[in-house]
Each structure stands twice: as C-alpha cells, then as structure tokens.
Amino acid sequence: MKNMREQRGLDWRFKAAHREAWIGIGLAGFHFLWWYAFAYGLGNGPVEEYSYIMGFPAWFFFSCILGFAVMMILTAAAVKLFFQDIPFDEEGAGKR
Amino acid sequence: MNIQATLPLVIFFILIFAAGLYAAKYVKSSETFLQEYFLGSRQLGGFVLAMTMIATYGSASSFLGGPGAAYHYGLAWVLLAMIQVVTGYFVLMVLGKKFAIMARKYNAVTITDFVRSRYNSHWVGILSAASIVLFLFSAMTAQWVGGARLIESVAGLSYTSSLFIFAASVLVYVVIGGFRAVAITDAIQGTVMLGGTILLLAAAIVAGGGIDNIMTELRNENPNILSPYGSDKNLTPLYLSSFWILVGVGVVGLPQVSVRAMSYKDAKAMHRAILIGTAVIGTIMLGMHLAGVFARVIVPGITVPDTVMPTLALSILPPWAAGIVLAAPMAAIMSTVDSLLLLVASAIIKDVYVGYISPNAHEKKIKAYSMTATALIGGAVFLLAINPPYLLIWLNLFSFGGLEAVFLWPIVLGLYWRKANKHGALSCMLTGMGSYMAFHFLWPEPFGMHTVVLPIVLSLVIFIAVSLFTQKAVR
Numbered sequence: 001m002k003n004m005r006e007q008r009g010l011d012w013r014f015k016a017a018h019r020e021a022w023i024g025i026g027l028a029g030f031h032f033l034w035w036y037a038f039a040y041g042l043g044n045g046p047v048e049e050y051s052y053i054m055g056f057p058a059w060f061f062f063s064c065i066l067g068f069a070v071m072m073i074l075t076a077a078a079v080k081l082f083f084q085d086i087p088f089d090e091e092g093a094g095k096r
Numbered sequence: 097m098n099i100q101a102t103l104p105l106v107i108f109f110i111l112i113f114a115a116g117l118y119a120a121k122y123v124k125s126s127e128t129f130l131q132e133y134f135l136g137s138r139q140l141g142g143f144v145l146a147m148t149m150i151a152t153y154g155s156a157s158s159f160l161g162g163p164g165a166a167y168h169y170g171l172a173w174v175l176l177a178m179i180q181v182v183t184g185y186f187v188l189m190v191l192g193k194k195f196a197i198m199a200r201k202y203n204a205v206t207i208t209d210f211v212r213s214r215y216n217s218h219w220v221g222i223l224s225a226a227s228i229v230l231f232l233f234s235a236m237t238a239q240w241v242g243g244a245r246l247i248e249s250v251a252g253l254s255y256t257s258s259l260f261i262f263a264a265s266v267l268v269y270v271v272i273g274g275f276r277a278v279a280i281t282d283a284i285q286g287t288v289m290l291g292g293t294i295l296l297l298a299a300a301i302v303a304g305g306g307i308d309n310i311m312t313e314l315r316n317e318n319p320n321i322l323s324p325y326g327s328d329k330n331l332t333p334l335y336l337s338s339f340w341i342l343v344g345v346g347v348v349g350l351p352q353v354s355v356r357a358m359s360y361k362d363a364k365a366m367h368r369a370i371l372i373g374t375a376v377i378g379t380i381m382l383g384m385h386l387a388g389v390f391a392r393v394i395v396p397g398i399t400v401p402d403t404v405m406p407t408l409a410l411s412i413l414p415p416w417a418a419g420i421v422l423a424a425p426m427a428a429i430m431s432t433v434d435s436l437l438l439l440v441a442s443a444i445i446k447d448v449y450v451g452y453i454s455p456n457a458h459e460k461k462i463k464a465y466s467m468t469a470t471a472l473i474g475g476a477v478f479l480l481a482i483n484p485p486y487l488l489i490w491l492n493l494f495s496f497g498g499l500e501a502v503f504l505w506p507i508v509l510g511l512y513w514r515k516a517n518k519h520g521a522l523s524c525m526l527t528g529m530g531s532y533m534a535f536h537f538l539w540p541e542p543f544g545m546h547t548v549v550l551p552i553v554l555s556l557v558i559f560i561a562v563s564l565f566t567q568k569a570v571r
Contacts, residue, residue, distance in 0.1 A: 017194035024189025038423030039324045044152035057322050064178045068378045075185045085363040088196045
C-alpha cells in the first residue's frame with residue numbers, strides 16, 4: 001500500500017520532469033533552426049549585397065544577436081509557464 | 097609587465113582566497129563530509145549554480161583561443177561560438193529534475209556514483225572513474241599551462257614562478273573549502289568573466305570608431321570576414337552545424353558540468369539558474385568573440401591567436417582596466433581547473449577508495465585522505481605542467497569530445513530509458529572513447545563534420561542494440 005502510494009508519488013514528479021526535458025529538446029531544436037536559417041538564408045549571397053542592421057550584416061544580427069534575445073525570452077517563458085516546483089527528497093528518506 | 101595591470105589580478109587572488117576560507121567553515125562543521133566536500137551538500141542557489149556551470153565550462157579557449165580564432169575567421173567564428181548559448185538552458189533542462197531526484201535517491205555524490213547505481217555494475221563504475229581521472233587530469237594540466245602563461249605575460253615573471261603562483265592560489269582554496277569553495281569562487285570568477293567581457297567589447301567598439309566603421313574596414317580588407325563561411329571560405333554549414341554536438345547538446349555528457357546538475361538546492365534554484373546561465377553565457381560568448389573580430393581592425397597583423405585578446409586589452413585600455421579584463425581569462429582558467437581538480441580527487445577518494453578499497457572507512461580518515469589527495473593531485477599537476485609530457489598532451493586531445501562520447505548516453509538513457517542496462521552502458525562507453533580515438537587518427541572530420549559526431553551516434557546505436565539484445569539475459 002505504502003509502496004503503491006510512493007510509486008504514484010514518484011510518477012507525478014517524473015511526469016513533470018519528463019515534460020521539462022522534452023521542452024529543453026524542443027527549445028534546442030527551434031534554436032538550431034533559427035540559428036541555421038538566418039545565418040545561411042541571409043548570409044548566402046555575395047557580401048557586397050548584404051544589408052546591415054545596427055552596423056552588423058543582417059544574417060549576423062538575426063542569427064546571433066536577435067536569436068540570443070529570442071531564446072532568452074522563450075526560455076524565460078517556458079520556465080515561468082511550464083516548469084513546476086517539485087520536491088526532490090523522498091519522504092522520510094534520511095541523510096546518510 | 098607593469099604594476100597597474102598586475103594589481104587587479106592581485107586583488108582578484110585575495111578575493112578568491114577569502115572565499116575559500118569562508119567555505120572551509122562549512123567543511124569543518126558539516127556532518128556529512130563527502131556530500132559537503134565533493135558536492136556542497138546539494139545547497140547551491142540559482143545564481144551560484146548558473147555561474148559555476150558557466151565558469152567551469154568556459155575555459156582558456158573561450159577567452160584566448162576563441163577570440164584568436166574569431167580574429168582569423170571573422171563573424172563566422174562568432175556564429176560558431178554562439179551555439180554555446182544552448183548549453184545555458186539545455187543541460188539543466190534535459191538532466192533536469194529527474195537527475196536531481198535520482199541522484200538523491202542513489203545518494204550519489206559523483207557521476208560515477210550515479211552510473212554505478214543506475215546500472216548496478218562495478219565495471220561501469222570503474223570505467224567511469226578511470227576515464228575521469230585519465231582525461232580530466234590531462235585536461236587540467238593543459239589549463240594550468242595556460243594559467244601560468246597568462247601570469248607570465250601580464251606580470252612578467254618566469255614561467256615556473258608563474259606556475260607556482262597559479263598552483264598555490266588554486267590549491268589553497270580547493271583543498272580547504274572543497275566544492276562549496278569551488279562554487280563560490282566560480283561565482284566570483286564568472287562575474288569577473290562577464291564584467292571583463294563587457295568592458296573589453298565596449299572599449300573595442302570605441303577604439304574601432306563604431307561598429308559601422310569596423311565593418312567597413314573589415315569588408316575592405318576581406319569581404320569574407322563578414323560572411324558565415326569564414327575568411328578563407330572553408331567553414332561549411334555542415335561543419336559549423338556539427339559543433340551543435342560538441343559545444344552544444346553534447347556538453348550534457350561532460351562530467352565536470354553534469355555533476356553540477358545534482359548540486360542544487362531546489363526547483364527554484366534550477367529555474368533561476370536556467371535564466372541567468374543562458375543570459376550570461378550568451379553575453380560572454382558574443383562579447384569576447386566579437387571583440388576578437390574587432391581586434392583585426394584595431395591591432396592588425398597578430399600571428400599568435402592566443403595573444404589577440406591580451407594584446408587588444410593592453411593596447412586600447414588604461415593599464416588598470418586592462419588588468420581587470422585580463423583577470424577574466426585568469427578567472428576562466430581557475431574556475432575550470434578548480435572543478436577538474438576536485439572531480440579527479442572525488443574519483444580517487446569517493447569512487448575508488450570509499451567505493452572499493454575501504455567502504456567503511458571512518459569519516460575523519462576520509463576527510464584527511466580527501467584533502468591530502470586533492471593537495472597531492474595538485475602537486476602532481478604542478479610538476480607535470482613544468483614540462484608537460486607528450487602523453488598528457490595526447491590525452492588532452494580526447495578529453496572534451498571523448499568524455500562526451502563516454503558519458504552522454506549512459507547518463508541520459510540511464511535517466512529516461514528503462515531498458516538501458518549495464519551491458520549497453522559498458523559497450524557504449526568503450527565504443528564512444530575507442531571510436532573517437534580511431535576516427536581521430538584514421539578518418540578525422542568524416543564527411544566534413546567534427547570528429548565527435550560519429551562516435552556519439554555510433555555509441556548510441558551500440559547502447560540501444562546491446563541493451564535490447566541482452567534484455568532477457570539480465571532478467
């Protein structure tokens with residue numbers, strides 16, 4: 001009985017932990033696409049035809065500077081919205 | 097070189113020393129020595145956790161080698177460096193709370209503890225401890241050489257006395273304060289790294305006459321510096337993308353980084369660390385590498401990459417400010433070295449001595465042995481760093497990607513895949529390291545990707561295949 005309750009108690013924590021790990025993978029996947037698409041999508045042409053934003057080539061500005069800002073916002077949103085405050089210690093499990 | 101530039105370094109050393117003394121109080125009063133000395137009793141808060149992860153990960157290469165490469169390749173190398181932003185959130189999110197819970201459940205203090213308990217196998221434990229000792233010991237020696245060279249160039253002392261100063265200052269706080277000292281000093285060092293980066297970048301923009309002007313001059317010199325393909329047009333999209341494994345998602349497998357993911361206090365600390373960590377690592381990587389690119393306009397004609405950043409700092413800043421900026425690579429090196437030193441000590445004491453030789457050793461004895469071992473390892477590194485033997489230089493080649501190939505899947509699949517078993521883990525670890533070395537010599541950069549990619553894929557396939565194949569036998 002106690003074992004079953006413990007099992008269930010573990011389950012909800014693991015469920016939250018698994019979801020958060022998937023969020024991490026999703027963010028990294030999106031991050032890679034953003035990084036790649038702007039760097040090579042905009043940076044592909046001859047340098048003479050580059051446009052510039054705040055002094056930087058547009059590909060660099062979008063991929064590295066804006067990309068960094070976007071990832072910070074997304075990460076903050078993910079943590080605030082989806083990350084749960086769960087306990088790490090087993091009930092009653094003493095320190096050794 | 098001059099007193100004004102050396103002074104900030106001296107102040108920095110004193111600050112670090114004080115932090116070590118502070119942490120030593122906890123070691124003295126702690127009831128569970130091993131947990132405190134090697135893991136800070138799992139009490140890290142968000143800020144310290146973020147900083148210790150970044151500072152441990154960011155090493156000489158982020159502050160000396162990286163800007164040097166950016167100086168040569170141009171913006172393409174900044175693009176590569178910015179991949180590392182992913183480590184700021186990815187490591188903590190993926191290892192995450194499952195790792196925190198399981199590490200507590202196993203009462204794990206080291207990565208070796210974790211894999212040994214998860215797979216219930218001494219062989220996995222031995223292989224893990226052996227790879228940590230061998231490869232991180234050599235990585236540490238390389239960093240010590242870097243630290244000594246830096247003191248040599250700033251303070252104008254001989255190499256051996258620079259090495260001695262470096263060794264003494266790191267050893268004192270690590271030996272007396274353990275993990276907590278390492279984490280607190282990492283927080284100071286990380287702050288210095290961040291401050292130095294911002295100072296240098298701002299000064300470089302001013303010295304170069306603004307970003308517009310710098311870009312125009314770079315374009316006039318060689319337009320490819322502004323392209324994502326590098327100044328020689330030899331950085332392919334595939335090659336750059338393959339670094340998402342080496343310095344991005346694969347970082348989860350570095351023991352010195354992942355051990356920190358079991359050291360935090362609670363979920364709130366982890367949430368804060370994700371936000372702070374992403375912001376700080378992104379700022380450092382962007383700023384340092386951009387400064388390296390800008391340096392090409394400000395101080396042209398440098399041929400030794402590692403000297404780009406120090407030369408830039410000394411030529412555009414007043415000496416005292418250059419000293420603060422140069423404290424940043426010093427901080428990066430020290431914060432990597434201190435963690436590696438403690439990790440190697442933990443592998444020898446916790447994993448080998450307490451794990452296999454004397455499991456019931458008395459607390460006092462373990463304490464004395466731990467501190468002695470840490471000091472002895474430090475002494476050994478000092479002696480070896482005076483004239484590094486070829487074997488260490490050779491091993492260091494594999495310490496980054498090789499350790500990722502060994503540990504990435506045993507940790508990640510151990511957490512999330514129920515069918516992962518010891519046979520799979522063992523064959524994965526051997527395949528990871530073995531194939532990394534084999535590719536390095538026989539077929540470096542296969543298909544135009546970094547050498548680490550195929551060993552990581554191969555070790556995953558082997559892990560899954562062997563685990564499934566041996567499933568019945570284990571049951």
